[in-house]
Amino acid sequence: MAQRIDVAKTWKLFIGGRFVRSESGQSMPVRHRRHGTTVHLCRGSRKDLRDAIEAACGARDGWAAASGYLRGQILYRMAEMLESRRTEMSEALGAAGNATPARRLAEVDAAIDRLVGFAGWSDKIEQILGGQNAVPGPYYNITVPEPTGVVGVLPPDRPALLGVISMLAAPLCAGNTVVVLAPESHPLPTALLAEILATSDVPPGVVNILTCHRADVIWHLADHREVNAISAVNLDEETLAELRRRAAESIKRVHHERLTAPAWAKHDERCSPWCVEPFLEMKTLWHPAAT
């Protein structure tokens, strides 16, 4: 029998619920450390980013209007899909570093638990962060959190899966739509995550994933007036200052944290309502009390 030829996967961008090649036609080689091979990923361009933001805008109202209960179910579904692709994801993590199989699986499991955690928060955030305020007078004064809108997510290189899952799920569970720029040096787990999202009932456009060189697109993300917030970690001071300066033009929120790799494993800290709160706007209503 003739020898079989391996069928290699074409890695693509995930925009508007579809897997698309980069408009630029460019690719970026990534070394798969375990297999010793080179994987070519699409190198997302400014126009791919524009398309992703357009898709996120299109999905914004629908996702924000979905009930927290439904969003929670969909996040839980993501956890289910990741569970069924545990070994595949562990392989992808292997491309990114030399962790032992056991540690890689542990990271996948932690990521699954993180998704389940945020799935639980989606229909409770409103009660926990909103509420009725005491006011002197015959009024009800009620604070309701609402999603900020389109959030650009810049996850860390490490942990390559747990980082992106944590930073993706927080704005998502609050009803924001998201554009993720995959970690530049370890993009494979994020690229694989797109395939999980595609089978998790996440409405098209709610999550968009670009593999790219950050320098190609980060300033376009910061300048784009349709983006309402940016979530980033561990940026160098210069980049962070420039990001804040550009974001200010359209009064984007920039949420930035400095986190060491082990910090991501602390579930209670990284899966708390305070991780969601930066991507919410508080609306306060006055209403006359019935007498």
Place this chain on the structure above:
Amino acid sequence: MDARPIDSIMLEQRAASFTRRSIKEAAKRQGLKMALSMVDLTTLEGADSPEKVRAICRKAIRPWDGPMDSPLPSVAAVCVYPNLVPVARDILAGTGVRIASVATGFPSGQYPLEVRLRDAAEAVAAGADEIDMVINRGAFLAGRESEVADEIREVRSAVHPAHLKIILETGELGNYDSIRRASDLAIEAAASVGPIRDGEVFIKTSTGKISPAATMPVVLVMLEAIRDHYFATGVRIGMKPAGGIRRAKAALHHLVMVKETLGDEWLTPSLFRFGASSLTNDLLRQLIRLDRHRYMAAHDFSEA
């Protein structure tokens, strides 16, 4: 009138070929500005109020209020229902932005001829510079072409000296052969009333109420009818695609098609228009991106 059968495969291929031009930077900027200057900013809803018409008139004069390195043109015209022409007149008088009014029982045209003629004449009396009439598609499809032609002649006489745009409603005509025939019919009927100055008569694809509206092959058929009429008589008929053109890129594709079918003479608002509402904001968005290197949000622009 000779029948001119259309080769639909070649037509569609040729129309698609116009979408594959690379238009960047300076040429893009020029094209976008030209497209903006050709827009008939349109509102044709049952819910149109005087204030909405005032809003779009102000937008027509000055499409964007923010800072720009080079000034933007006004749009070509505002297109409204006859009732709202006086409202538009109050704001647009003396600005160079023309007032177009749909008439003759828009959008269906299914009214007695005298009602349609009065509709058109009253819109002109109220101050419309241009009348967008609908043809009687029922009669055309039933084969009563001379009736359609007679009606076009009567409307042209009734609205003179206002300019006339003849809406074929191509989405209801069925095939390219019919669209070509209706185009020839409309042009010849209008021309038979009296001499046509360049741009005094337009043919227009659609009302915007029927889908599909202005597709590129349909527009190409109509451009070819205009071209053949020009070769035969030397008279330049105008063209107005309307409905379905929402993106700046689609507008540029149309400009390429006009240039390569009719030539540079037609690249002017007096001979080519876009009937559109949401197109304006996308044109602005792209122009501002070229100018300020950033994408604007939908909420940066007025709706009208």
